[in-house]
Amino acid sequence: MPPATHAPILSPGGFTPTDERPLRAKSRQLEHRADIQPHRHDWAQLVFSVSGAVRVNTEASTYIVPPQRAVWIPQGLVHAVTAIEHCDLRTVYLHGSLLTGATWQTGRVLEVSPLLRELLLALPTLPDPEPAPAAAEERRRRSIEQLVILELQRARPLALGVALPADARLRRLCEAMLREPGRHAGLEDWALEAGYSPRTLSRLFREQLSTSFAQWRSQLLLAHALTLAARGRPMSVIASELGYASASAFTAMVTRTVGMPPSRFFESA
Template identity: 60%
Template sequence: MSSRPDTARRTSLPPLDPGRFAPSADRPVRAKARPLARQADIQPHHHAWAQLVFSLEGTLRVSTLRPDGSGTSYLVPPAQAVWIPPGRTHSVTAVERVELRTVYLAAPQATQLPDWPEGRVMAVSPLLRELVQALALLSEQATLSAEALAREQALALLVRDELLRARPVPLGLALPGERRLRRLCEQMLAQPGRHADLEGWAAEVAASPRTLARLFREHLGTTFGQWRQQLLLAQALTLAARGRPVHLIATELGYRSPSAFGAMVKRTVGVSPGQFLASA
């Protein structure tokens, strides 16, 4: 299945006053709200505290980067969040218009949670969603009364408890540091259904299919087909979050029938498409 390149204009944005929302000893968990237009990018940055990022509506792409240029990209619908460990460089892209919500946790608070050094995707419970909403309203204020501070601290305790209980979601696409393969992976992320095979993509990045297959093995430890399957699963969740039924999702992802798409989902994650997409 092919499609035209996405011509939406990208907008690069700096982080929104990160120091203003920085967690501290007396306010160790802070939250903020930020709307993002479609195709808006928050530039790569890092900070000393841990971060949880998700959207109330719209799909996000969150990328974490290592010093060598490799990293992981997460394509997440509103029902899921990405955990980013302290010090990890990261960027955020709005695949469509989103209502961004971010939680910052000071290092002492983050270390009370399990060790997630590489980041992870987790489900956002209805309670966690509402807790972050309430916390963001308080975090907007530079100073709080004693009563408001006590409320913020109580909300912070509940947020941490919900993070401990959050169900992990096995999604995340490794991104290579190697220039040619990175270009290919970025193009596939932008247009997952553009080509179904490596030959189609090879023509666009000026490399042979054999070379690209070798680069997938050497730099990502996987095959093109396995990497693409993970991308299609993430895209399927995004489409499900927009209300698409299974048969239309299968068509948009280039499958000839819903049963072929269902077989891929069952083989990859071990559950039916209905069970898998219900998480979105």
């Protein structure tokens, strides 16, 4: 991920927010493992997954987004997007005047309520039409946009972000774990792959990320588990794909990490 001063500023052409049209929406299909390279915008952005899961990377964190969730990306934040599977995305670009305050200056995952989902799907996703729309259509569009802002202000943030280190070598290891979380089960195997001693790797996680390897990996596995649960995968399949020998072992990890069994956690999250 390049620093903010080197990442290109991208303009989505006919979808750029303006004073007259401060909120613009774009529909986009991403194939499995498709990448949108690191970039930034002069406006805020909401990435909403209608179907399929995406991963949004910033310099400090990665956000794994299952369907019916959205990532808030503040103005100027360098980010990249990777499709974990085929995705139907809605990207909403927002003028800086629409949502202000400290809470909107950091990236995070937001819950998308049923009402917000329908409003996002109702937003026009084409550049300005020619000729201009009828007055009634224009009023409808403005009303939908106002409701989108109101629902975003009520949206509950979700703890689906995973911190990423500044150290380049450790970051490569974390990226490998993000791509294939179930490839190795424990600290020793991941340390061997990266050429660290287990003691050194454990120390780096505490120094770079202020957490233990086990705690960081548990947060990563929870985020991946949510994407699998959103596809209706049985608990046994989720456990197997994430490298657990049994569903009971996976259930124990979730319960230990979030204080509730997976069924309750998936429903609440």
